[in-house]
Amino acid sequence: MTDRRRLGIRALLLALLLPVLVALLALDAWNDYRTISQVTSDAYDQVLLEPIQALAESITPDDKGEPLLAPAFSVQAMFESTRSRHKHLHVSLRALPDGPERTLMGVDDLPAPPASEPGVPVFYDARYRDYPVRIAALRQPFDLPSGARQELLIQAAESSSLREQALADSWQKALWNDTRLVLLMVLVVWLGVWLSLRPLERLRRALAGRRPGELAPLDTRGVPREVMPLVEAVNQHIESQSRLLAAQSSFLADASHQLRTPLAIMSTQVGYALREPDTAPQRETLQAILQQLGRARRLSEQLLALAHATELPAAAAPASGHADLNAVAREVVLQHLPLALEKQQDLGWVDARGEAAADAQDADADTDAGEPADLDADAEEHDVAPVRADPAQLHELLSNLVHNAIRYTPRRGRITVSVTLQDDMVVAEVSDTGPGIEPERRSAVFERFQHGTTAGTAKGGGAGLGLAIARAYARRMGGDVVLEDAPSIDGMHGGLRAVLRLPRLGSDPIRDNTYFEDRRPI
Incomplete structure (x- = not known):
């Protein structure tokens, strides 16, 4: 009102x-x-x-x-x-x-x-x-x-x-002259403002006459110089809303397309099972349907994770809480070991503390497992690689990187997950001996529903959301994910290396000049 x-x-x-x-x-x-x-x-x-x-x-x-x-x-x-x-x-x-x-x-x-x-x-x-x-x-x-x-x-x-x-008599004449001058100035101000506001009135009529959903920029012809920054800001907002709506439309279209495929397959399989009188083929069909349901559930979870990761820009929604990147990465490796063993892959782990220190500290942790710890008060003292991040989001980020590596690495391949401390940054790397991605395509695979390799897509059946989710979460935490060539491991040709860089807890990204790096939207 x-x-x-x-x-x-x-x-x-x-x-x-x-x-x-x-x-x-x-x-x-x-x-x-x-x-x-x-x-x-x-x-x-x-x-x-x-x-x-x-x-x-x-x-x-x-x-x-x-x-x-x-x-x-x-x-x-x-x-x-x-x-x-x-x-x-x-x-x-x-x-x-x-x-x-x-x-x-x-x-x-x-x-x-x-x-x-x-x-x-x-x-x-x-x-x-x-x-x-x-x-x-x-x-x-x-x-x-x-x-x-x-x-x-x-x-x-x-x-x-x-x-x-x-x-x-002289005073009255002078006062009357001054009064007429004031009235003339009031009239001039009124007319001047009226003439100056005519372009704004034209803009108002143009906006009022627009169709719902029309997001064309405002015409800036004839707009006063003092009002131009406001009109330009409105145009920038309109442009950002246009991009946002276009991205949402594209996301919904791609998501519906990705969900339609498993639903169509399951519909066909259900029809086949209903026509099959023998129970053995029916069980095989139900097993296939179960696999499709698992893929659809995984796709839905990834879509929800991507929506959550990109709902606010990193600058407007900074990560809250803290987590130990070293501990989270180790947990992700342990959770994905069964999946790697199914493909006869060697999933290795390099602790940020070194092998001897890690074993010793793990032993101490097992001894004191029954004693509660004050993580908020002693985070920097007990955590190996403390970062400002939500543990669940950090876990999802690393899970996508490790899951992608397992999916695209061939059988009997090697995958190595490592965490290192570099000055005021904490770096987690996931290196594999898979086919890799051409350098010119590495920026494209961070987009939604983009796959790394055709062969990997055919075998893994992924939706192409893992890297998009990983980068979105990383940027919300003040860091980023980049793809590089992986080094050769024991004579095996190196494939791809996904590198996650996050500011170490207690560092200042603005002071350390790590906040204003390339942060183009996904």
Whole structure:
């Protein structure tokens, strides 16, 4: 069931971008507000400064040293002509250092300015007659001819409402522009994501319109570069599933073909036995049926073993537990001795400990047979060739190798099973004096239902699954099985040698560079 509460890419991008855009808008608006406020204040302050400077230049002393105000009144008239309301001038004269102040022009109750240097204008905010005003003030020396020191104070005040209104208008325009920019960016992001997702929508429609079981790769034309790895991964998965289904179909077809043959033979034999009135031929027929049942049972067991060995790759299902490869190989040799004796074959065993050490340790084992051993705690101490493997799977692996050697080795031939320790690896070898396999065909015989030799197939009647099972189990255990030429033994021509290599328990296949060898699937 689809989770409709999950955000889509468009909504997710907007959810991520909108807070950032709003934060940037707020920061930009704050910077704009400070800039506009500074520019507006500077402009209006300049308007206030002009009449003050004009008055400072127009007021001059007369013959008696008194301020001459006639030009100053014209400046006042010009200052108040634009908008007389909320505009005020003030000119006063004060004897220094602490003489009384005498108003010469304008109102006489403007708020006093802060301390300032003579000749340097100052600007300050105040309240006058219950409304806020901005005031510019200038102190200027006005000395008398007698040498008496006086100071001229010139003030120009204006209501702050005009500049505040201008600032608000400019701020609203800037904020509206930023809002439109954000809306435009949201629209661009929405359209950009919509256009970018159109190839994915095309892929979705293509997948939805496929027939069941269709595993063709997805068309990558027009797919965005950022999404290409995802589509390629899907194509790789489709390809792996196609190979898996093809292998399963081939396996089922081959298995059904292999099982159909003994069933057809037994069906014919049963029909013959039913028509035969004599009991002796019936017993012979039943004996033949019993042999076919044994072959069918062996084939079924091998098919189950192969399915179990290949159900998970080695990297995904590492072998658990541990086993002594030397002990398991010795047990397999003992179990197959009767089969080898039936064919008058010499089935030999070479212990990893050497003959003398093996006999001595076997004697000790017989003496202490009644005492239980802690295999998990003392595996590396007691095991001769410890490996990380399931004992049952290891037994099945070696049984297939030894059984194949017995099957294809002619009568009075020789088969030797040996275990050796080589650095961080444990090696088990099964060598025979059989016909062998041509080097160019050795990789093919590891495939399902492939036989080593035609002659061997005709005589042994095998299904061609032994080597496939052996390699599948070996790779699950972190090792592999390879085929090589066997050396000559006591003048007998060497045939085939199956070599099993497994990491020794306690070694690190990745560190020892044995894990990344050729591991092509069976």
